Amino acid sequence: MKCPKCSKKMNEKKGITxxxxxxxxxxxxxxxxxxxxMKQLNKLAEKYREMKTYxxxxxxxxxxxxxxxxxxxxxxxxxxxxxxxFLIPDxxxxxxxxK
Numbered sequence: 001m002k003c004p005k006c007s008k009k010m011n012e013k014k015g016i017t018x019x020x021x022x023x024x025x026x027x028x029x030x031x032x033x034x035x036x037x038m039k040q041l042n043k044l045a046e047k048y049r050e051m052k053t054y055x056x057x058x059x060x061x062x063x064x065x066x067x068x069x070x071x072x073x074x075x076x077x078x079x080x081x082x083x084x085x086f087l088i089p090d091x092x093x094x095x096x097x098x099k
Contacts, residue, residue, distance in 0.1 A: 001035075003028035010035070018092055021047045 001010045008030035016022050023044050025036045036044075057068045074080065077098045086097040 001026050003031060003033050004035070005033045006031045017044070019048075019051065021051075 002008065003010050006028060008028055010026040010028050010033075012024055013027050013034075014022060014024055021044060023036065023040055025034055025040065027034045054070045054073060056070065059066050059068060069079070079085070079098055084099055086095075086099070088095040088097060
């Protein structure tokens, strides 16, 4: 594939969205232009439609702040009010890992 900007060669690269969805794209070896083709965009859109998002509310609990986790997720990951989880800071997120 040739770059639409400078007509130089484009290489296929792999990327990952902040939500962990992998995809491929083309990147120009000369100018750095990046392109995701329509087929790949459709695959990404389908994966996002499959992913269900949840909202959680932060609340003040004594000297701490608590996170309310939706009931569906508690059931899905077999968690209860006494469960312990790991909180892993990431670039733009906090990952919650069930023990």
